[in-house]
Amino acid sequence: MGSRSSHAALIPDVDHIRRETGFSQASLLRLYHRFQALDREEKGYLSRLDLQQIGALAVNPLGDRIIDSFFPNGSQRVDFAGFARVLAHFRPVDEEDATIRDPKQPEPLNSRMNKLRFAFQLYDLDRDGKISRNEMLQVLRLMVGVQVTDEQLESITDRTVQEADEDGDGAVSFMEFTKSLEKMNIEQKMSIRILK
Template structure:
């Protein structure tokens, strides 16, 4: 018990981060170790290049979008608390978690995961996924597997099916409704060092 407590003393704002993100002390400690390993300059901040060295991100077709989700516009580095807050979106949801409306929404809630996924598409942050933004993701994910004409057709069909207000874009509400039958908790969960 003392060892865990002393490890946590080396992590800035550890107890607040555990409350905010739902990570256990052991998970937070391991994430801190990973953060330090990725921090090649040893300055306590990660740059986009540090993330690009992670094989799972460098080989992911939308890895650049995932990496950019760690950084606010104009931000060049990310500190440990910000790193953990983004990773919390991928923490599996507890099955027996009771809904408490007095607590802020957890990043790993279904709604938190949907908002995060929506932002991966909505690169211009205008609150809508345009046909071009959808095409960019489809191109990245399906690159050599389909023709440009097939990509255009897929994007058009997706917009037609999800665009309930017929403004030729997908709002967050439309995005959420189109994914009602998808198990977003499962799709956006990573087992964090079980």
């Protein structure tokens, strides 16, 4: 009694979630306790309101968009597996993860490409596969707040879209987005240290 493995048995489908997310059993147990703490009414799922209790999201300019990512396809609740799946995008990348990966298995949720897909969807609000100038402007406005004038912000937006937009359609596709960030260490920038 009191062993970690017996506590992990409390988590529904723990082995499947561990394989899918790459989290260790100990990390899943910590996440499960956090999930339960956020689920104050013991409903077995989280709502947007529950996730808004997370202080780091409340102060993050993209917090609402990150919260939206927990609720794909207009759902109003997220179970523990969905909660862990979204957080897996922020799991730090270990060098050994890449070297021992079976190419027949799906790409890990915390891979560079999946981190980029996650970041891209924070910008692509209408889910049309492109970041329009207006979508870029909205995100930049959230990120800089009132520190920059509207004129400066529009100039930054135009320059950002122009630099990334290789095909000249006035928007940034996922491939253009990926290429524009190829020198950025996205694996570390999109990581939360406790999520091993």
